[in-house]
Amino acid sequence: MKKRPTILVLGAGYGGLATVVNLQKSLGVDDVEIILINKNDYHYESTWLHEAAAGTLKPEQVRYPISRVIQQDKVKFVKAEVQAIDVKAKMVTSSAGQHTYDYLVIGLGFEGETFGIPGLDKYALSIANVKAARQIREHIEYQFATWSLEEVKADSRLTIIVGGAGFTGIEFLGELGDRIPELCEEFDVPADKVKVLCVEAAPMVLPGFDPELVEYAVRQLKSKGIEFSIGTPVVEATPEGVKLKKGDDEFEFIEAGTVVWAAGVRGNRLIEETGIENMRARVKVEKDLRAPGYDDVFIVGDCALMINEEINRPYPPTAQIAMQQGDMCANNLIALMKGQPTQTFVPDLKGSIASLGSNDAIGVAFGKKMTGKKASFMKKMVDNRALYLIGGAGLTLKKGKFDLL
Amino acid sequence: MKKRPTILVLGAGYGGLATVVNLQKSLGVDDVEIILINKNDYHYESTWLHEAAAGTLKPEQVRYPISRVIQQDKVKFVKAEVQAIDVKAKMVTSSAGQHTYDYLVIGLGFEGETFGIPGLDKYALSIANVKAARQIREHIEYQFATWSLEEVKADSRLTIIVGGAGFTGIEFLGELGDRIPELCEEFDVPADKVKVLCVEAAPMVLPGFDPELVEYAVRQLKSKGIEFSIGTPVVEATPEGVKLKKGDDEFEFIEAGTVVWAAGVRGNRLIEETGIENMRARVKVEKDLRAPGYDDVFIVGDCALMINEEINRPYPPTAQIAMQQGDMCANNLIALMKGQPTQTFVPDLKGSIASLGSNDAIGVAFGKKMTGKKASFMKKMVDNRALYLIGGAGLTLKKGKFDLL
Numbered sequence: 015m016k017k018r019p020t021i022l023v024l025g026a027g028y029g030g031l032a033t034v035v036n037l038q039k040s041l042g043v044d045d046v047e048i049i050l051i052n053k054n055d056y057h058y059e060s061t062w063l064h065e066a067a068a069g070t071l072k073p074e075q076v077r078y079p080i081s082r083v084i085q086q087d088k089v090k091f092v093k094a095e096v097q098a099i100d101v102k103a104k105m106v107t108s109s110a111g112q113h114t115y116d117y118l119v120i121g122l123g124f125e126g127e128t129f130g131i132p133g134l135d136k137y138a139l140s141i142a143n144v145k146a147a148r149q150i151r152e153h154i155e156y157q158f159a160t161w162s163l164e165e166v167k168a169d170s171r172l173t174i175i176v177g178g179a180g181f182t183g184i185e186f187l188g189e190l191g192d193r194i195p196e197l198c199e200e201f202d203v204p205a206d207k208v209k210v211l212c213v214e215a216a217p218m219v220l221p222g223f224d225p226e227l228v229e230y231a232v233r234q235l236k237s238k239g240i241e242f243s244i245g246t247p248v249v250e251a252t253p254e255g256v257k258l259k260k261g262d263d264e265f266e267f268i269e270a271g272t273v274v275w276a277a278g279v280r281g282n283r284l285i286e287e288t289g290i291e292n293m294r295a296r297v298k299v300e301k302d303l304r305a306p307g308y309d310d311v312f313i314v315g316d317c318a319l320m321i322n323e324e325i326n327r328p329y330p331p332t333a334q335i336a337m338q339q340g341d342m343c344a345n346n347l348i349a350l351m352k353g354q355p356t357q358t359f360v361p362d363l364k365g366s367i368a369s370l371g372s373n374d375a376i377g378v379a380f381g382k383k384m385t386g387k388k389a390s391f392m393k394k395m396v397d398n399r400a401l402y403l404i405g406g407a408g409l410t411l412k413k414g415k416f417d418l419l
Numbered sequence: 420m421k422k423r424p425t426i427l428v429l430g431a432g433y434g435g436l437a438t439v440v441n442l443q444k445s446l447g448v449d450d451v452e453i454i455l456i457n458k459n460d461y462h463y464e465s466t467w468l469h470e471a472a473a474g475t476l477k478p479e480q481v482r483y484p485i486s487r488v489i490q491q492d493k494v495k496f497v498k499a500e501v502q503a504i505d506v507k508a509k510m511v512t513s514s515a516g517q518h519t520y521d522y523l524v525i526g527l528g529f530e531g532e533t534f535g536i537p538g539l540d541k542y543a544l545s546i547a548n549v550k551a552a553r554q555i556r557e558h559i560e561y562q563f564a565t566w567s568l569e570e571v572k573a574d575s576r577l578t579i580i581v582g583g584a585g586f587t588g589i590e591f592l593g594e595l596g597d598r599i600p601e602l603c604e605e606f607d608v609p610a611d612k613v614k615v616l617c618v619e620a621a622p623m624v625l626p627g628f629d630p631e632l633v634e635y636a637v638r639q640l641k642s643k644g645i646e647f648s649i650g651t652p653v654v655e656a657t658p659e660g661v662k663l664k665k666g667d668d669e670f671e672f673i674e675a676g677t678v679v680w681a682a683g684v685r686g687n688r689l690i691e692e693t694g695i696e697n698m699r700a701r702v703k704v705e706k707d708l709r710a711p712g713y714d715d716v717f718i719v720g721d722c723a724l725m726i727n728e729e730i731n732r733p734y735p736p737t738a739q740i741a742m743q744q745g746d747m748c749a750n751n752l753i754a755l756m757k758g759q760p761t762q763t764f765v766p767d768l769k770g771s772i773a774s775l776g777s778n779d780a781i782g783v784a785f786g787k788k789m790t791g792k793k794a795s796f797m798k799k800m801v802d803n804r805a806l807y808l809i810g811g812a813g814l815t816l817k818k819g820k821f822d823l824l
Binding site for chain 2: 137146149153159160162163
């Protein structure tokens, strides 16, 4: 009897989990051994983390147990941290031991990128995962509680600097706009003491979005009291705040009790040690999602880099694309096992919507620009769709967003 | 026309607010000018603060607006901090200005007493008021969130030291016993990493309580994983933890991310500057609650010291006694204004119940010892009664405890 091939999937993010869910749908128990390794025994919605970080959504709401979506007769789940990937020896080392494979799927997600700016690693918080998001929420609440209690009040405790005016930064600011009035009420803080400042090195907000939508987003956030400092790179972070470059020889130091760095992501650092060619730990994958030079290694999600040839720029690292890659990765794995040719992955971009709080958003969906409640509704549909695609109707009902107004 | 006398009431705790509520019931708009000065525009249930500190009750639930219980045509409320009391010049200075009076009622409550132990003022948290309680909750949550996130885990973050095995310390431990499992669940912390240790200088727990009840309380708290170190005074607190004296020349340093000091209270420091004779800012009041030597000054609540002559020890500073003092103070003020003799205050002790979490308690009520759910039920009735006496049925329904099981 021929030994079943082993498919080892690293990471239970959108890409890895979509791969596993699609494999288990199409394959029988005897066809293949599927092993899924993930640091936590839960999947989290990384596109919802800004809500957990602001405190507008409970951390519990943004995650669900992996056991809920895998068929345990078909998939062996290992809760462990991946420590090394040896694509030549076909061996992965994790905190649970060593794992060999016939096919490997790398879906290890993103890490924050601080571009070597001194102090950011140490003094800025990052919306990197559910634990980090939860700590941001607690950090901000602690600052408010402490300000309220202390005799000599350090107003800079109530200053929140958000580094980055990209997708994550703007969505986080939108949630803060909703959350700050609640925090003021809860902790007896006068609203005018709170300062939320978005600092961005680039001269623009939300690059890639339609200018009209960007203008709407900035106007809405400003109406919630959020300030912007655009074209002013952060050059240093300290325990007291950040130093901004305002001109050739002009700098400004802004004291802040909370600094959240939401500018720039990179792939997982383990990629850099594999020998596979990469840029900031992202691999420019072949058309069928395999790593160049390794026919048994697929890369999905934020560690995969694909160029949109229409505009000659990389596709953004989104959940939408990661899940589509998971589908295609599963199909191509099955094709390989059957000795059939693999297929080319082509993203099907349905649009992109950035939320601006619980009832507001901007974006394009099905070719239409939209703002406000309509866009917000659509955003929640998109969020629920991700749940549905991986976990089905039951999970969507349990964890979905139905405050649709 | 004769000028209306001015009654100035300092503090909207149980004693001050009971005085005002009783005065406004008995007096007409033209009889008197009543001015109430309080730091916050809300009253808080200081006997519930341990719940807000542990996080088992929301801070919002332990307070209500003063405007809800005063009649604004009869009582002028001034939100200000009292800064000085000059009983000779009959003048009080607050952050809102100067206030003269014909009669003064001092109900400024307790402060924590650290007995000069080095570092406690700076590094230990105190369940002193609603803001301080709220910060304790946030502090503990922040420690749990940070432990969960950090790569190299400092387990001492999850150690909570409670200084004091008196009423407040024990009640706080009871709430922690309920709260810790929730925190472990919420922040992905294994329960065996958490350590809650009660340290007490005296060789006993809950002095004044029946030994059988004390034994029950300690057993119940231990079953929730709480440890006790009795007869071991804290001799120093540092940012890293506390140093305990374990023998003549024997000391132990215990690292802890959270130190809560719940041992010992004193009266308000302003009392010490009045020239009125006092012990740790508490005044041994006359039988009619007036300050010795000052016929126009009443003292109620925790700043008043009364000796229980049956046992030749002071009555404990409780809400029950403070509210009874408020009643009597109002009666005696009215008597003075009418030129009638004042009456002697005799506490009517209905019992004392210490909670051990949401469903457990020990105590004596109406002469009966009780433990467990029965005592817990009685405790909630006592808590609701305080709301009812000051704020009536509406307030009790809104803020009361009805999880009576």
